[in-house]
Amino acid sequence: MRKIPIYSHPAAGWPALISSTQKLMDYKTFLRGGISVFKSNQPQGGFDCPGCAWPDHKSHKAIDVCENGIKVIASETMTHKADADFFTRHTVTELQSWTGYELEHSGRLSEPMYYDAAQDRYVPIPWEAAYSLIAEQLGQLDSPDEALFYTSGRVTNEPAFLFQLFVRCFGTNNLPDCSNMCHEPTSVMLSRQLGIGKATVMLEDFEQAKLILMFGQNPATNHPRMLEMLAHAHEQGCRIISINPMREQGLSKFRNPQKPTHMAAGQSADMVDDVIQIQIGGDAALLTGIAKWLIENDKINHDFITTHTSGFEPLKQWLTEQSWSDITLGCGISQTDIINLAELVADSPATICTWGMGITQHVQGDDNVAMITNLLLLMGMIGIDGAGASPVRGHSNVQGDRTMGIHERPSKSLLDSLERVFEHPMPQEHGYDVVTGAKALIAGKLKVFMGMGGNYAVAAPDTSAIEQALTTTQLNIFVGTKLNETMLYPGANNLILPCLGRTERIVTTKGEQFATIEDSMC
Template structure:
């Protein structure tokens, strides 16, 4: 495969529906491109089935209704991408040096295929070379044992890891002596966890997927389901068909939120019919959602006063009195917020905000969903508090058809946290671990992602072990992150496919090839299954169906057990014994993690089991024993002062985002169908008025330079300007190409999440430009 982009990038606005024939054609393309078409057709039909495997893509849940096909276009891409017949082994690494591979694109790297044997980096030759599993584990153990404190080691996790792998991983790290658990959730939904725990006492959404059938209105904030979790479109489609309301707040005009053609509906496909996916579409400025919700509540206060004048009530006063604390102070803050600030910061009109408030007021049951358009700002936690406050006003938490619904990304990112992947573990978890395994679990807080990068940069942390993921590409401030990884004594990557992180090595580096979701996992007692938790707290089993491409590939639990046994011996468990039968791991989980009693029996049920949600049951695990209504003023500026102080009239606010041919850092192709992009990734979506105001032309190549007052220049070059429906003053571009622009110290208040949706930038013309 050539890594060369198309000679002429092509932009043409897309006018068709989401899904439809485009989705079928794309699915067929990736199915054939896997070089395993016949086998993978059978594989796809096992996706998200009770006797199959969980999709390695998003964490959207399943409504277990009759139907043979339970995957979406992007799920099919993920399955075919993993289930390729292409392989990367010793012959490949003998042919390609690490330096040469580093010069390739992320798309090229992952396209090469599945990793098939453990490899060790040789800095003298600049090539990876084969190493036996025993020698790899011995090297890891030797380096870990010589550290003067366990806190020199960072144990990173990706949301793809199963519950069983995540539980063993956290047990290994804590038995070793550290809570250093930088995790992919630190970069996406950490604000959701913090915001919900501090408000309602649990860091998970309160809705079940069937609640959407009973909702009168669904408010969708800061997300693009058509690309990031397409199965959600089917759920929203049913809400509309039930005659209910879907209101979308999103900075870009996204086709996937406007109309949807179901690829499995023959009438829609043959008649070119489609379902409109919103009854109102609002385009706030980046970071303006909190102000939009504040405006809605301000309108609701006026409506409540009018209702009381009639001897009625709009707010659920009985619910507020019994279940909340702080509502009066919050409402006073809302009343004191001037409309001028609300309208300026939100970018919406008063009429638009009033319409949204009226829909909320008419709806007895309301669901609010959100994703990273909310969680990757400086004021993300206050924004989530604002959304929760809106729900609490009318008792919309804890009744059917209503609640808070953060839409998680990777398919088990929520389960990882449930299993104890947390740099700030709860005392209950540590007490349970100490009691069950008879050792004193470490209690000092560990590092999140940003703290881990800083610790490696300072050489305070010296070992980096990654359970899945692509840390070098996923994290902010790419140059800084790569230097941090290169400072390490040892980097260990447990991976399915070649990626950028394998090419940014410590002084020693290992690649350990693991099984994926689609692969059969055969251990000493026979075929194994793992479990995952979706966005709705449903835990279900997953069992791969494909024979692994190499006998040298091992499961994630087996790799973790091998590292732990070499490092700790049979302390605090017989590591090698428990991975002979994963039922034994689940027995350990049920002894420690609440909600998992009778674990092995429960996962035998089709669809698995529901973990429950304390807030849904009106049990508020907060210090006050009630839902806390937090009061925040609107931010003075959505940017940190280190950027805000540098703003001029030419400054724009940038968000990073995915293309439609992408899942997180995995690039499936160079197209973004719904946004009209073909054969290119280095583009900037810009408002046509800004294009004209700044003196640029469509298709002109520019450099993007971010503004941050730390003396470091952050710049990416060769990006083409594409006019798009986005608020004036805002631009958008794909990651990981623009991650170098996100300063490491630009993080959200309370959450420490990188502010990838609110970066101050200026556009500067390249010396040579061309028109699309």
């Protein structure tokens, strides 16, 4: 049996720079991609990095991008094309055996393609013919609800708004989004508890926080630009606690490529004061214990609770009824350690709770988010500097798409506004989300599937079942920049439509345009 070496080096540093260079070389875009790297997250003539949704600091730097972002930029800026010649050389059956890596490296999609079953190949089709085919197939449906319109967080705000408007004018709310599979509990519970399903902090709040509780996230892997802010907060005296079943190396040591002293002298920044290695799925139990101790020892903010909250008494009663034996069993942390953590919360004048999908991707994801929010409300940590809720979205514009109306359960106010402005009736029935849409597709209830970006079959549960179900539809439409697995399981009619990426200039007959996104902190 081969022994796997333990990674003991700091996150980022020279290995990240070397890996980033290798990615640019791998996609054969060293010069073009390298130039684009310098424009990432820049306010003048730049673009928001497609890698993740971590916000930009107001004091912009010459280089403000991480290894993950450079990989995505390299992928978007490669000049190699998956054009008609490429599809002439490869049948769809052959391409089904390729890995996702191989498909992506086949090049940028460059012209509309239609699947020819007789040849088992994609062949070029004029844009006008593609649009006519889509209109014809949509017009033949018995109901607009027989079509599913999926969206990825790579879609920027403006096309997202137009996409949802098109779908609703067509007559359905079947608008599943990749957010169904990541921060859905965040959006639902924060909306119920705070009135908005988003962060209550700005990036500058991290500079004023005295305590940061990080739940279920690994910034070094998923949003590395957060590491610099955490390191800076720690230098300012903020105490940072990671609550995670895994002890992430990137939170213990971070070598900042932006600091010459780090790179030249091999220095690294410490960020985490302690790691609470919680039992998987035990977050709500841990938070219950913290809240229970705070209430029973009168360490809560009574003025804030009285002025700004409701439902305190039922919560207090429920917490009083919870036994410490059940709490410690549920989270795997001793009562002493829970109380120690509760004392830190009690002593902090400014606390931020930040979390990733380690909190949301559970059966009890709603409860996890609810208890984080309850803790912040108990301590009055909403609406003050250096404190609040900070869900960290991993995808680049999944939050912005929701703001633009991509939602299978739209609010009445949104539908009323759309009807008033566009003078067109909007569908009132809720539509399919990712999971119910997949079930409907597999059950044969859907005749048209459209993916606005993304890789639906791979991202959603039960990939093979979805791939097979896609072959039973009357029409599949895939809008994207690169080939992926979902595009290779054609129905009776199948279209691949290329599009621009966020890293590219958008030039129309009216001049150069711009696109916007919404980051994790709005």
